[in-house]
Amino acid sequence: MAAIETTSDSLLALDIGAITTRALFFDVVNGQYRFVAAGSAPTTAGAPFHNVLEGAHMAIDDLQRITGRRLLADDATVIIPSLSPGEGVDGMVTTLSAGAPLKTVVIGLLEDVSVASAHRLVKSIHARLVDTFTLSDRRSLETRLDALLRLRPDLVIVTGGTENGASVSVSRLLEPLRLALRLMPPEERPQILFAGNSALQEKISTIFEDTARVWLAPNVRPALDEEQIAAAHTILARALREHYIRRLSGLQELDAWSGGVTMPAATAQGRMVRFLSLDDPSKGVLAVDMGASSITVTAAFQGRQYLGAYTDLGLGPQAAGVTRGDPHATLLPWLTLPLEADTVRDYVFNKTLQPAALPLTEEETAIEYAMARYALHRAAHRLLRDMYAQGTNDTAGVPELFPPVEPIIITGGIFTQTANLGKALLTALDGLQPTGITTILLDRYNLTTALGAAASINPALAVQAMDSTMFIRLGLVVAPISIARPGTPVLKVQLTDNESGETLKGEVKQGGLAVLPLPPGRRGTLRLQPLYRTDIGLGAGRKAAYEVSGSALGIVIDARGRPLRLHKDMARRQEMYKKWLWHLGH
Template sequence: MKQPGHNLLVADIGSTMTTVALIERVNGRYRFVARGESLTTHGWPWSDVTVGLRAAARQIEQLMGRALFRRDGTLIRPRTVHGDGVDLCIAVSSAAAPMRAVLIGLTGMSVRSGQRALASAAGVQLVDCLSLDDGPEWRDPNTWMAALRRARPEIVILVGGCDGSVSQPMRDLIHLVALYNRLLPSAERPLVCYAGDARLAEVAAQAFAGAGELRVLTNVRPSPETENVLRTAGEIEALYCERRLMHTPGMDAVAEWTEGGVPPTARSFAQLIHYVGARYGLNVIGFDIGGGQITLASYEGRALDGTPALPGDVDNVNRTVRADLGVGWNIPSALRQITLEQIARWLPDEVDAEQMQEILLHKSLYPHSVPAETTEWLVEYALAREVMRSAWAAHRELLAAKGWDLILGSGRILTRSLAAPGHTALLFLDVLQPVGVTQLALDVGNIATTLGAMAKHNPLAAADLVEYDAFLTLGTLVAVAGCPVRGDIAVRLKMRCHDGNTCEEAVPWGTLRVVPLPPYCSGTLALYPARKVDVGIGRPGTAAAVEVEGGTLGILVDARGRPLSFLPEAHARRQVVRSWLEDVQSRQFRLAAAQAPAERLRPAA
């Protein structure tokens, strides 16, 4: 068996930026030693992603004083005796635009199964769903033709019929889509994927002979009790890689440098969430927020009673990829689904609709830019909240977990220097609205998205990087639910650090509170809720004690209640939002003082 090399070059080729990192074995462990980044160069005037990749790698070469690429632009691999080059190269990418898809189903049930499959597949943007039971007008073939002409799909997915049902309506749908293809010039015909009754696959092949390309996939619902969502999603994702991702200019050269090709970033990120959850037995959820898509992945590593998941649950990874949402170049698509009023409710000051739209459209034209003013930053964060909430609304329907042990965040909007840690933590609280105790960590190097792909080739390197380098711990989130009177004490807490110091706090209902706890410090947190307040154990008024770790932020206590509600009057609502931002910001600047014993920390008796 081939032994993994000790030197790795990893690259995340995004739709806007390309990040490259060098990983080496240091004192027996794999560590990040250098990183570089550059604009992604898949478009004009370069039309070659290797230009941006080499530009990012050149920063590493200058730092390390050795060459990674030859003068002809090819990667030096394996590493030479003089120290140049690397032993292994791993790359992931989300640079290619998604394929526009139309889902056609026999019934609403089959359409919902198809929607779950498409939501789990990277590189597909669902633009319309059609089914025979949408109404009597859909019995007219002209209605179908008009709907398909409006959608102009690049890929059509046909679903419906359990294996062996051989229904006439499914035959009619097959011939209807074949007729639509025949009416188009050959260069404009969409790829058709048949994921229905397996016995009708031959009928579909005959119908599409000379009418465009047909791919037969796994039936997404082979029986009323069974769904093949993940398998069908994997087959659709493979088509995206084949027809779109690998046709990105220069991506074929990158694939030659790597082992196993260039997988979609969303797939690698989901594998990372699976790895972390399975390794530590945790309920883990992660957001990767990009300029062109949002990936939300979760792993339920323990059962509802807190016990580890059964062996049969090991592959229970849920993934939602929204290629129609983004916080960069894809903002116009997001604004077709999210109103400016929804964005404005998260702002602490009045911003008129014209200014808000100008800020967001400027960001879509220059996705690599950073906010020049606080208002721009707040508007971008407000959009990120709504984009994440849209992805979360679809994702939570797949889940059985009632709480999260760990939240992982990735994406430049979360990690750039302007973003205060308290505001970043508040973003996740506002979107997920968890109850209980949760740890929050960020991918500050914007390279953790490669770790899932890395684990396939060098599991030890992935394990070391997850443990030591990949994530910055922001701290611990403590959120409560209940219905006491605003201003009353919601929860009292007592923190006993392992170094012997203690801290006590009383948090009023409707507020947030930051308790400084520096990185690498830990202790026992005792929670004493009010009579009608639940701290995440399902029994209001019951006290609990948990082990917590510090971080850049410390401990953030959220006593605003669940679900979050907004006041109807705009001025009062902005005052409440401003108080939230002030609550998480007012103490974060005391973290420098918290590195030494804080004034509120007193020696244990």
């Protein structure tokens, strides 16, 4: 990777989440960009403030208290650029996942082609699909017009027509939208993103120029067998910025201080993960942000990015939706305590009413983590399904599993609010079910997202701060895939501490989870010898030796099987979960 010059610019990154607003400060320390400190405050998008600026001020104020650096001027604006040492900051970026998801309507020709691509595009942003109009839609023009007026979408994505393909059909599909826009008051009109046959761009602009804000993006389906979502996503991120500036009071000021760099959090995370994936062409990168309003999962392979922002899987106000009709039945396979159906359902329903509340009792903690593991598993599964649907080669060859990635970055309340790192790691392992050899990094302050946004104004900062030790290394995970019966040895492991020379040896059996301690700061040599054609991500039966770094939990051999099948018997499952946590040191 080409060297990037370090300037002396400091940076304030503001991350406005659904529940918490964070102010992160980056500066040059010993010639390298470093994350310095974070302040936080509740997000104030809702009542009684209805102004995100309040929460931003409080978070920055908290940061000032921690760093001793004056960032806010007397008129409560951020001091940009810095005036003197210890005062002000040279640049600012804002990322956002607060605010109601965008109600989105998709209009496209064929359900399995351009409409499927448009749906994947919707899933890559903070949005909620409310209706789809296609060629096969049997509803009358009037019914579709009334649906648009009743639903009042924030965004309409229009796709259809491969390059040099259909154009007349697309135009006909747009008639209800054209009429609806004329009937809507200007302030209620949705933005329109056109990502179809580029030959139609001029026509689309002409049709809608007087009634709506139109964004033109490259065709998401240039050919029947080709999908290109990334470019449209970039344009869509700009549309989202405009939408939230209109809808969230105070964001306009923050955007002005940020020089227009206000970005959806999912987009920013995606950018950083995509960038990181360029580092090692042999492996991809995976990142997860488990928030109250959504779960974002990003996988990237040599710059090819797959992004899912699942607004129906957040662990806060949508908790009841996450678990669908019967929370107890849904969560039962993931529960590690025998609990009454009423207890589980009451907790899940109350979670929707008090999304910021933290579980403290053994029962509520069990439900919360069951919900987290289940929701993460669903999010990962959806992304994998979409990756498959795109016909990409970036899959493990098994629909339910990611290929080996390095690293996996996890963030979000469920991971960062616990001091029990073993529980955080186990949640990630159960939900994501990684394969091969990978490092799990805990991003306590959601720095990945901040740096994704920062990269647009200070690439050097994004590169150097990411290189530094700003994450907690939870563990190096080895997840072998084997068809051996449970209890059969599948892997011989040997770890030598390079400093002390001490060597740990052992065999790991199929179905087991083992931990070899190697504390942070230490280095060791790990030798892995698969048995019975077990695959550790290198091919069946291939052995390997690595120089490895220490981490909070050490080397974790997760031989529980892929896909993971948790025991159906509650008592057995409870016993196993306790055992795994015990192995992980808690």
